Amino acid sequence: MLKRQDDGLHDQLSRAEGQLKRLSPHAILMLHSYVERNLGDPSLAVTVQDAIIKLLRCLCAVCSIETESHTPEGLLNGARKLLRDPHNFATKLCNMPRVSSEEALGLVPFLLSNLQYKRVKEKEVNACYEALHTWLSAFHFFSAVADDVTHTVHELERQENLLRRLNGQPEEIVRGRTAPPLPTSTGPERASFSTGFTPGSFNS
Numbered sequence: 001m002l003k004r005q006d007d008g009l010h011d012q013l014s015r016a017e018g019q020l021k022r023l024s025p026h027a028i029l030m031l032h033s034y035v036e037r038n039l040g041d042p043s044l045a046v047t048v049q050d051a052i053i054k055l056l057r058c059l060c061a062v063c064s065i066e067t068e069s070h071t072p073e074g075l076l077n078g079a080r081k082l083l084r085d086p087h088n089f090a091t092k093l094c095n096m097p098r099v100s101s102e103e104a105l106g107l108v109p110f111l112l113s114n115l116q117y118k119r120v121k122e123k124e125v126n127a128c129y130e131a132l133h134t135w136l137s138a139f140h141f142f143s144a145v146a147d148d149v150t151h152t153v154h155e156l157e158r159q160e161n162l163l164r165r166l167n168g169q170p171e172e173i174v175r176g177r178t179a180p181p182l183p184t185s186t187g188p189e190r191a192s193f194s195t196g197f198t199p200g201s202f203n204s
Helices: 002-021 025-039 050-062 072-083 089-094 101-111 123-166
Strands: none
Touching: 002 089, 002 123, 025 072, 025 089, 025 123, 050 072, 050 101, 050 123, 101 123
16 A cells, blocks of 8 residues: 555656656746845845745755745845756756655645745746646655655565564575665655755756
8 A cells, every 4th residue: 555655656746747847947047037036125025925935945955955044135045056057957856866754844834834826927937836836745745655665665574584584494585685766766865954965966
C-alpha cells in the first residue's frame, strides 16, 4: 500500500514538473520583474499578497537560498538568486534533491494555510504562481512519503536477515542490500534547508 502511495505521489510530482517546464523564460522574467518592482519599493512592498511572499520563502528554503531577514529587502535578495536564470529555472527546480520528511514539514504552514491567491494583471505571474504552488505541494508530499518507503524497506531487510538466522541460512545473501532507488529524478537527499547550496542547485 505504501509503495502504491509512493508511486502515485511520484506521478503527481512528474505532472507538476511537466507543468513547471512548460513555463517560458519570458514568464519567469515577468515574475522576476513583478517581484523586483513590488518588493523593491517600500510603498508597494506592504501591498504584496501573503500568498506570493510565502511562496517565495518556501522556494528559497527548498533551494537553500538564504533570505537574510524577514524583510522585503531580504526576500528580494533571495528572489533575485532564485530567478536569475530564467532559461534553466524549471530544470534546476526539477533536479533539486528531495528533502527529508522532517524538512518537508517546514512547507506545511504554507501549503495548509489556505491563503487565497488573488490574480494580478500580469498573466505570466499568475501562471508562474499556479505552476510553482503545484510543484511545491507535490514535492512536499513526495519527500514526506519517500522517507517512509526507505524505512520500510530497511525494516523488511532486517526481518529477513533475522528469519534467515532462525532458519540457519547464511545472512550474507541479503546483508548489505540497499533500499531500491526511489522513483525520482531529484537525486540524493540533502542534510537540511540551511546547509547551503548543493551541486546542481541554484548556486550554479
